[in-house]
Amino acid sequence: MSASVRTVAEALAVQEQLRPLVDLVGPGPDAPATVAGLDVAYAEEGDRLAAAVTVLDTRTLAVVDSAVVVGRPAFGYVPGLFAFRELPALLDALGGLRTLPELLVCDGHGLAHPRRFGLACHLGVVTGLPAIGVGKTPLVGDWASPGRERGAWSPLSDGGEVVGRVLRTRDGVKPVFVSVGHRVSLANATAQVLALTPRFRLPETTRTADRLCRDALAAGTSRS
DNA sequence: GCGACAG
């Protein structure tokens, strides 16, 4: 059985150990048939959470499979160590799927992380699946505002390297922060996010997973 | 030393 990470020192050690395993070559699925979205919702008290994963048919963007589990945060909220909080529950949820998705779209960052190992990298390495991160707010890096049109983007740079892209998914709407997680190129990650945002700022994967875990938290149950 | 800091 794998011992859970309990201290900051342990978490940092795990990141250092797993970071070299990230596949930066990609390029990832060209036209994936299925894409999964993952998200977590917290109870007001903060002692309970629900983790959900939804699998969408990329052609119709319909949910074809899903799983949700209720549990406890596995770690305190520490920027840079965020994955240790949600990963156990997310892995539980992934285990409840009947379909193996071709790409994971994570709610958070991948390489756009202080040590280049955000949630999307961690989830990708642990599952072996291609993964990307889509964050709503920045964690690290500097960038210029992208053009106002959907599809416009600008490089997200940190420490002299490009760690992601600031991508406008809808005309005139606040951009999102896209970064590579595992086995996907940055260009492909950008294309996948645009394919998942025909109508709203956030990917349909994130939206469906968000709704599922919120509902599960309200119901206080776990099902798939 | 002081702020910033994914969800």
Next chain:
DNA sequence: ATCTTGTCGC
């Protein structure tokens, strides 16, 4: 993350 109120745009 979550809560709440308010405002703008379609």
